[in-house]
Amino acid sequence: MSLLTPTIRPSVVARLNPVAKLAVALIVSCSLLLSIDWISAGVALLLEGVLLLWCGLSPRQFWLRTAPVWMAAPLAAITTVMYGQDSGATLWQLGFVSVTEGSLSLGLAIGLRVLAIGLPGVVLLATTDPTDLADGLAQVLRLPARFVLGGLAGLRLVGMFIDDWHSLTLARRARGVGDGGGLGGAVRRFVGPAFALLVISVRRGSKLATAMEARGFGSDEPRTWARLSVFGVRDAVLVGAGCAIAAIAIGVAVWAGTWTFVLA
Template sequence: MTTLTPEITPSLVARINPVAKLLAALVISVTLMLSVDLVSASVALALTLVLVSWSGLSARQFWLRTAPVWIAAPFAAITTVLYGEDSGAVLWDGGIVTITEGSATLGLAIMLRVLAIGLPGVVLMATTDPTDLADGLAQVLRLPARFVLGGLAGMRMIGLFVDDWRALAQARRARGVADKALLRRFGSQAFALLVLAVRRGSKLATAMEAKGFGASRRRSWARESRFGMPETVLVLIGVLIAAAAVTAAVLAGTWSLVLA
């Protein structure tokens, strides 16, 4: 299984070392978590959306892969608006729940911040092959090979989980089991998938151990993972986006450290 699909057009971003993508997304995310304000989140979101066209994702792929982020952001905003700290003029008073100008502004800032943090990570990882990511983590960041290979094996199991879930649903439908009671069907099917996952994981772990994947010696890698100029440029772009967001917020007077 691979994260890249034939519908994704090969692009410069897809050929960049995944470690650089992780670092760029991490820089933007950490910076945006330092303050909750509209200006920094808006600037970061606008700049990252401009760079989306370089990812090689088609419009359909972009909306499908980022749909969870677009769904989660409004829910985070609504929760903050309803239960956030009240300040400023009261816009709506429902007794237990009160909406004020401060909570509404905070909710909008939270929504933009979720989008600004989530979208770059989803888009960058959508153009990443799991094997390339494992090579980068082991060779560039020097993470333990046992940890990296275990993570790679887990990522490759995701596609099998989807196939298993579909096969279980079809088998149960063919037997006429749980055609009704959606919640009960979901629970029993999820438990069956968990059993399959545990069994497959145990067999995979035994097979990998038998093939020497858990050896204490330093292992070699089939493909060299390089961190060159394109990777450096991408990390610098992430730093510039974070710096632009902070600078705009400071100049607008909205920057406020969360830890302060």
């Protein structure tokens, strides 16, 4: 089991159409980008937590997949608190760094917004098989088959990309290359495998493109699909739940008087 292939337990959300999951993530994200206030983000995050209980990921995989979001949220909040726009009473100041009531509220809003936007997107897509997503994009959204299959092929190579990086690192370590300490050693350990991996990726991509063309993947003829992707009632319910989360979050923020339209 790896981070790219998590163990997904049978669940309601995991069995839904990937297009519905993608739609929910986009609806919630776009609604939260319309304003910067902590109430709408907090309400959305609370309601999203109910859906995430049925995501199908084990607790370990949930924390591993969402770890970057949990790290980015406090960093964004602290940066905004220290260097955001000052307003209201000054709570703390040291040189050009100041913390005010306004910057504190803004930092809290930014941190909650990162969580509310990032968590559902990461979790919903983590419970989606790439082939199912490609089937949904092509059959439900009617996207061009060439675009969909190209994206699927690239996504399937991500795991191979990571395996190549690991193999290159072990090979260089076995030859004693880039073992120096300090910042210079760290740079050499990154730059060397990165350049080699770039060359390997370009060659592999060219070979894959040629192979796909030879098999008719670039044809403009109507394409058939091995698996049928159906957008059913349960998928519509999930999209409706996403719309409800966005509407409730915005409604509560407007009722509380904290809603501030960013384009106004």
